[in-house]
Amino acid sequence: MQTLKVDLGERSYPIHIGEGLLDQPQLLAPHIAGRQVAIVTNATVAPLYLERLTRSLAQFSVVPIILPDGESFKNWETLQLIFSGLLTARHDRRTTVIALGGGVVGDMAGFAAACYQRGVDFIQVPTTLLSQVDSSVGGKTGINHPLGKNMIGAFYQPNLVLIDTQTLNTLPARELSAGLAEVIKYGLICDEPFLTWLEDNMDALRALDQVALTAAIQRSCAAKAEVVGADERETGVRATLNLGHTFGHAIETHMGYGVWLHGEAVAAGTVMALEMSARLGWISDAERDRGIRIFQRAGLPVVPPSEMTPADFMQHMAVDKKVIDGRMRLVLLRRLGEATVTDDYPQEVLQATLGADYRALAQLKG
Amino acid sequence: MQTLKVDLGERSYPIHIGEGLLDQPQLLAPHIAGRQVAIVTNATVAPLYLERLTRSLAQFSVVPIILPDGESFKNWETLQLIFSGLLTARHDRRTTVIALGGGVVGDMAGFAAACYQRGVDFIQVPTTLLSQVDSSVGGKTGINHPLGKNMIGAFYQPNLVLIDTQTLNTLPARELSAGLAEVIKYGLICDEPFLTWLEDNMDALRALDQVALTAAIQRSCAAKAEVVGADERETGVRATLNLGHTFGHAIETHMGYGVWLHGEAVAAGTVMALEMSARLGWISDAERDRGIRIFQRAGLPVVPPSEMTPADFMQHMAVDKKVIDGRMRLVLLRRLGEATVTDDYPQEVLQATLGADYRALAQLKG
Known part of the structure; x- marks a missing residue:
């Protein structure tokens, strides 16, 4: 495993890169403050990796929130599914939102984390090469607007980026x-x-x-x-x-x-x-x-x-x-x-x- | 005029309080970085104060965005009116959003400023006693969700709070x-x-x-x-x-x-x-x-x-x-x-x- 650090003062965070990291609970736990965790993923990634990640979070109360897959769903209506999932499960401001998927999932889950109760903790688990090398690092989150791409969003840094390179084996x-x-x-x-x-x-x-x-x-x-x-x-x-x-x-x-x-x-x-x-x-x-x-x-x-x-x-x-x-x-x-x-x-x-x-x-x- | 300072390091800002401040352009101009300004207000406040505030911003390119009045409109659909107004007028990330109105206008305009292009400048001009003493100070912004009040929002500080006490003369x-x-x-x-x-x-x-x-x-x-x-x-x-x-x-x-x-x-x-x-x-x-x-x-x-x-x-x-x-x-x-x-x-x-x-x-x- 290799570990990089994104240096942003108080909001600095590590990026772990390696094979099989999804199965290593001890990498996640230090970055989760409360008992509640929401895993935001999509209908394509969930059957592949949701169960493994959930198993690595056995000590927490985990709710999965499964979005439709695709950039065309990177909009307010899909974001509402995350807010409704969090509110229905009564997640409070100490919850941690984990994005499991590609850039669209990460951008939306990150923006939801930035806005939910004015900001909760956030972890990126990117499963596509694009999100691993780009969107999961740097804190840009957001959704599209009918009049422009990524027009609505926030700069919001994760607590951790966990990159399991094995997830690329299932990538088209x-x-x-x-x-x-x-x-x-x-x-x-x-x-x-x-x-x-x-x-x-x-x-x-x-x-x-x-x-x-x-x-x-x-x-x-x-x-x-x-x-x-x-x-x-x-x-x-x-x-x-x-x-x-x-x-x-x-x-x-x-x-x-x-x-x-x-x-x-x-x-x-x-x-x-x-x-x-x-x-x-x-x-x-x-x-x-x-x-x-x-x-x-x-x-x-x-x-x-x-x-x-x-x-x-x-x-x-x-x-x-x-x-x-x-x-x-x-x-x-x-x-x-x-x-x-x-x-x-x-x-x-x-x-x-x-x-x-x-x-x-x-x-x-x- | 009295001036207070909210002390938040780099993001500190002044609160000016006094009679007739709406008519003092020199209080606003130092806090506006670009050429574009959007005044977000509502249908009740606009006929009373929009023209006066616009006159004090004569050196800028000003677009008014008028929302329906009331807490029941403090939701995503109304927020979209702000985003659409900004995008239609092609406001870029150096625009300044000014909230002219009560707490609902301030919360929504502030949240829109926090999210538009991941954050643009923001000024509060509160016109109700409630917003003057509470919501315009402190950076809490947001909207309601059908499952809970103020559940979606951001901590986002204004550059300036301008309180004209004369606006209370028209308050019910x-x-x-x-x-x-x-x-x-x-x-x-x-x-x-x-x-x-x-x-x-x-x-x-x-x-x-x-x-x-x-x-x-x-x-x-x-x-x-x-x-x-x-x-x-x-x-x-x-x-x-x-x-x-x-x-x-x-x-x-x-x-x-x-x-x-x-x-x-x-x-x-x-x-x-x-x-x-x-x-x-x-x-x-x-x-x-x-x-x-x-x-x-x-x-x-x-x-x-x-x-x-x-x-x-x-x-x-x-x-x-x-x-x-x-x-x-x-x-x-x-x-x-x-x-x-x-x-x-x-x-x-x-x-x-x-x-x-x-x-x-x-x-x-x-």
């Missing part, structure tokens, strides 16, 4: 690839040697090699923990973690939540950020193509939806949280391994990026 | 009385000399004497600011502010939100806490009767609803946030001017308190 290949999009992102924004490591280990990762997966998760969480520790509320450097996300959110919003997986949208969105960085002359075409190739080897889309026009992108991007006082801030690459957040670019370059021929770029690498 | 007498319930509460829990002052000034307060009102608001806010500064998240002394609230919430829940005003329920609930304190031998019958008399002079009910049985109270109190691991904590009085939070009392005394003849007690004082 498409979701594994989606998680790899965020893993690749860390290499692009702050760790060029990690990109080389990923090029060497991509096949092993997709074949579910546990040693390679553990290493990739550890390195990704360490990168995220460092950035979050330096900038919890995203006033500065944390925003670089949104590489590809402004373009990606536009894709997710336009296509309807859940049609593209988040990681898939981030992959195509990051290719657009690579292209824009190349058009600005910050990276070479060869570096852009190297980035595109890694996403392709991870089994990810690198071409935005053909039905989306530049005007569609502009419309959806204008309500993104990265807009400050009307200026659209984008995360771009100064070089591979160094991201920057900027609203200082010629508007024509953004327009050209939105209208670029990604199909041709993808075929050149194919 | 019943609501003025409801606000006086919380004013009296401060005397009971921590300031016995203030009780004497209230006995001397009650008629002036009810006649809207501005000097008396300003003094009462200032002393109430100072008491609350001190308690909140010592215990923001209500792990200890802050809980004493809930004197009468556990009984009172049961009354509000049982009768349906909005049938009894919050202050009315707190008055009757505090009489129950006085009675229980007397039954425990902590205060004398004469002290209990003195407390009852002050509430009566403020025009407040001192008898709980005749249709509520002890079993009704127990059922509603069991889901109150003051329950910790199944033990019901109550705020009681050691003496007039000193409150204590305890779950250490004989169950029979609670039962006897719930079944006491409050009608007889009230008539003795009448």
